[in-house]
Amino acid sequence: MISDTQRTTHIRSRVRDFVLYIAIGLAFVGVLIVVAQMGVSQDVYIRWGGLALNTAILFGYFIADSRQFFRRWQFWALTAVLLSVHLAGFIVVLTHVAEWKLLWFMVILFEFPVLVFFRNRLQRSS
């Protein structure tokens, strides 16, 4: 049986979540309008915006998954090196291919096990 206090707290948290969803949606549309007004082409939006988005998601998850390494400078050095290699590779590819589709960035997912592999080697070497 749910008490009135629990129900009120639940409703409040749901309302807060919905307000947050709407705010994030409006902020996203606002950013899109600014991007459009700046005259950013569709190709630039897909290639470089997509790279920024997917890189942020990949490395965001990798860093969030590596809390126990935060105090070790080797981890941050490794992350910086891996990020540089990742960006360098994609910059070379994106500047040389004639066509690039947004969902092709999903190949970035396959980098995650590689990042974890190198991070775990760091753990074993210590």
Add this chain to the structure above:
Amino acid sequence: MMSTIECTIQFAVSRFGLAPNNGQSYSFVKQWWKDVKNCVGGVGLPAIENALNPFSLGIGTAADAASSMSQASLAGAASWSVSQGLTVPLRSSIVRAGVGSAETFGKLSGVATMANVVYGLGAGVVAEWNGCL
């Protein structure tokens, strides 16, 4: 013969009194609807389709591949525990790392897929802004 949309607009006009005597508001609504239809159908949807419809790798394919890798990670952890004769597999740090990686990888693949779909819809907004407004 009037289309359904035209009937709906005419109903709204007559019911809510949107039209003045000369019917300018009716023309405005009709023109507005025509613009929306042309903009969304002619500019926005093709841009979204172009962003989200690659001919070699679809959303389903990518999600399947991610799911397979996630399962492969779990299978690797399981086979390691068997080969080492571990009676309590989760005591092994390697097994824990494999299982932890699979879980995070699963979450990552879901978030990345959804984020790319939303970003692809954004391509439609940018195209409409540039092409219609």
